[in-house]
Each structure stands twice: as C-alpha cells, then as structure tokens.
Amino acid sequence: METLNILRRMTGILTLMTVTILLMLIAMLVMNFTQKSESFGCGVIEENYNSPALQLTETEIKGKELFDANCRQCHAVTEEVIVGPGLKGISERRDEQWLLAWIKNSQKVIKSGDAYANELLKKYGGAQMTIFESLKDEEIRAILSYVNSEKSSGIMP
Numbered sequence: 001m002e003t004l005n006i007l008r009r010m011t012g013i014l015t016l017m018t019v020t021i022l023l024m025l026i027a028m029l030v031m032n033f034t035q036k037s038e039s040f041g042c043g044v045i046e047e048n049y050n051s052p053a054l055q056l057t058e059t060e061i062k063g064k065e066l067f068d069a070n071c072r073q074c075h076a077v078t079e080e081v082i083v084g085p086g087l088k089g090i091s092e093r094r095d096e097q098w099l100l101a102w103i104k105n106s107q108k109v110i111k112s113g114d115a116y117a118n119e120l121l122k123k124y125g126g127a128q129m130t131i132f133e134s135l136k137d138e139e140i141r142a143i144l145s146y147v148n149s150e151k152s153s154g155i156m157p
C-alpha cells in the first residue's frame, strides 16, 4: 500500500512537471516568434530606407506594379533587350502621344505606316507586342513615369 501511494504521488509530480515544461516551451516559442517578427519588421524598414523604392512617388509605384504585371516579361527598364527593346530613355525617343497609341495597340501604329514602328518591328524579328487596350492613359503615364524614374535613380546601369 505504502509503495503504491508513493508511486501515485510520483506520477502526480511527473505529470505536473511535464505540463510545466510544455507550458514553458510554448511560452518560449511564442516569445521567439514575436521577437523574430519584430526584428523582421525592423529589417524591412531598414532595407526600404536604403532602397530606391522609397524614392518612388505614388504614381511611380503604381506604374511599377503595372509594369511588373504587364511589361516586365518582355521589357527591362535598362537598355537590356529581353523580347522587346530596353525602355531606358523611352520618353526621349518618342513623344507621349506616340507612346500612348503604341502601348494601347502597337499593331494599329504599325499598320498606319509609322516608319519608326515598322523599323522596330523589323529590328525585333517581327515579334509582336501584346495589345493593351484596357490600359487607361493615366495608367500608361504612370508606367512611363516609373520607367523614367529608374533611369534617373542611377541604380541601374
């Protein structure tokens, strides 16, 4: 009887200890997690502080989003050729009216007999640019202001 009682007490103590240890572990995990996310937040802020993204205006950020979603698979904002020409300095090469018409429907501009457009088509092996008739003028202007901001940020060669 005596030993049984001692055993019972010991299991009781053991269970209590296990529960305590588990609770401590959970507490440590939670603390670790909050600490990590805090330092993660800090890191991001620091990174942003030094990155050119912070220098972008609201319009340019919107333009970057549109560019990433619609143009980046074929164009770089540098001079690098991907499928189409690098867009660095595009606003110096072409005026806004031309760019608006081209980006909305490059086929139309090519068919209209525009010499520059036909040269481009030839130069890029007849590759056709996607038609973006759903883009509004202000969205295209935002894309262009983003492209031009990359040029002036000096980060890209």
Ligand code: HEC
Binding pocket: 067, 070, 071, 072, 073, 074, 075, 083, 084, 085, 086, 087, 090, 093, 094, 099, 102, 103, 106, 120, 121, 122, 124, 125, 126, 127, 128, 129, 130, 132, 143
């Ligand atoms: C599927 C590939 C593709 C996509 C997507 C694309 N382009 Fe193009 N782009 C081209 C090609 C190829 C040319 C060269 C002309 C041609 O072959 O039609 C070109 C030419 C251009 C030009 C003229 C460049 C110059 O040097 O005169 C501009 C400006 C341009 N694209 C802007 C854009 C913008 C802005 C977007 C996104 C809204 C976009 N393109 C999406 C393939 C693409």
